Amino acid sequence: MSRNALGVLFAQSEQTRPKNMEELLGSARLLLPMLDAIPNAVIFIKDTRARYLLANRTLVQRCGLKDLRPLLGKTSAEVFPAQLGPGYTEQDRCVLQQGQMLEDQLELHLYGSREPGWCLTHKRPLHDRDGRIIGLVGISVDLQSVSASHPAYERLAAVDEHIRQHFHETITLEALTQIAGLSVAQLERYCKRVFHLTPRQMISKARLEHAHGLLLTDLPITDIALQCGYTDHSAFSRKFKQLTGFTPQQYRQAMGRHA
Numbered sequence: 498m499s500r501n502a503l504g505v506l507f508a509q510s511e512q513t514r515p516k517n518m519e520e521l522l523g524s525a526r527l528l529l530p531m532l533d534a535i536p537n538a539v540i541f542i543k544d545t546r547a548r549y550l551l552a553n554r555t556l557v558q559r560c561g562l563k564d565l566r567p568l569l570g571k572t573s574a575e576v577f578p579a580q581l582g583p584g585y586t587e588q589d590r591c592v593l594q595q596g597q598m599l600e601d602q603l604e605l606h607l608y609g610s611r612e613p614g615w616c617l618t619h620k621r622p623l624h625d626r627d628g629r630i631i632g633l634v635g636i637s638v639d640l641q642s643v644s645a646s647h648p649a650y651e652r653l654a655a656v657d658e659h660i661r662q663h664f665h666e667t668i669t670l671e672a673l674t675q676i677a678g679l680s681v682a683q684l685e686r687y688c689k690r691v692f693h694l695t696p697r698q699m700i701s702k703a704r705l706e707h708a709h710g711l712l713l714t715d716l717p718i719t720d721i722a723l724q725c726g727y728t729d730h731s732a733f734s735r736k737f738k739q740l741t742g743f744t745p746q747q748y749r750q751a752m753g754r755h756a
Contacts, residue, residue: 514624518544518631521623525551537639539616542623544632547572547589579751581606584742592620592633603698604637605705605741615640615702617693640693640702649687652677656684657692657699664703665726670696700726705740708733712749721745 515521525542532540532553539559541552549568557565560576568576573585592599599620606614620635647653656677660668673696674684688696704725711721722733722745734744741748 514626514628515631516626518550518623518625521631522551529553539637540635542632542634543572543589545593545630547586547593547633549576550632577606581741581743584738587742588618589620589633589635592622593630596622596630598622599635603694603701603740605709606637638693645691647687647691649677649679649683650691652679653687653691656688656696660696660699660703664700664707665724667726668700701736701740705737708737708745712745718745718749 515524522542529551533555535553536555539553539556541556542550544550548570549572552565552568557563557568560568562568572582573589574582576582577585588599588602591597599618602618602620604616604618606616616637616639618635618637620633622630623632623634625631656673659673659676670681670684674681677684677687679687685695688694688699692699694702704727708721708725711724712718716724718733719730722728722730725733727733727736734746737743737745737748743751
């Protein structure tokens with residue numbers, strides 16, 4: 498599903514806003530069979546307290562459930578692993594309280610095996626006819642597939658390989674454009690089409706994947722930061738918290754390790 502999917506599915510203008518959440522849910526439920534057919538995206542609606550009101554089958558399956566009912570009325574903090582769930586709920590509350598849209602947010606999540614996975618998350622507040630926020634709608638799209646048929650795929654694969662091999666170093670856009678033989682604008686555009694990420698997001702993804710594994714060890718967090726290409730502990734902590742909702746120390750403790 499494209500980044501504009503939420504605008505298509507839940508477009509809101511002053512003329513189309515619902516009277517209340519019940520009216521909106523009634524319309525959204527008509528779309529649910531179609532949303533259930535999307536296997537690589539979690540789609541959901543939440544109330545003003547960040548509790549699930551509606552979600553597609555993908556979310557139900559990832560939670561190991563047979564139907565949606567056990568999820569209703571719960572927040573992400575109550576549904577997802579302790580390493581990540583509270584961060585998702587904190588994010589929800591920012592959208593609900595500040596009324597801002599979240600677009601193309603690269604996020605770490607965990608599969609059942611506890612191996613890290615990645616998604617791009619989009620969230621936006623929902624308003625009633627009087628302009629009051631009555632909840633939020635969101636979609637988190639998996640980043641498991643790439644568009645290998647793109648004409649520039651081989652050159653972009655070389656960029657991806659360079660990032661994976663050198664994520665612990667300083668990587669500039671200029672260096673990546675030289676590898677790909679593309680302009681900065683072309684590189685940005687083609688990476689989004691093939692990998693669904695910008696080059697900078699690809700670098701963050703490679704670094705945080707490595708950090709996830711190191712945080713399962715007793716290596717000092719400052720050393721982990723340096724091994725993952727960050728200049729210091731604070732820069733690493735800021736980026737890690739942005740993508741997980743936790744500081745590295747909190748994440749390590751949630752995973753059952755202690756610094």
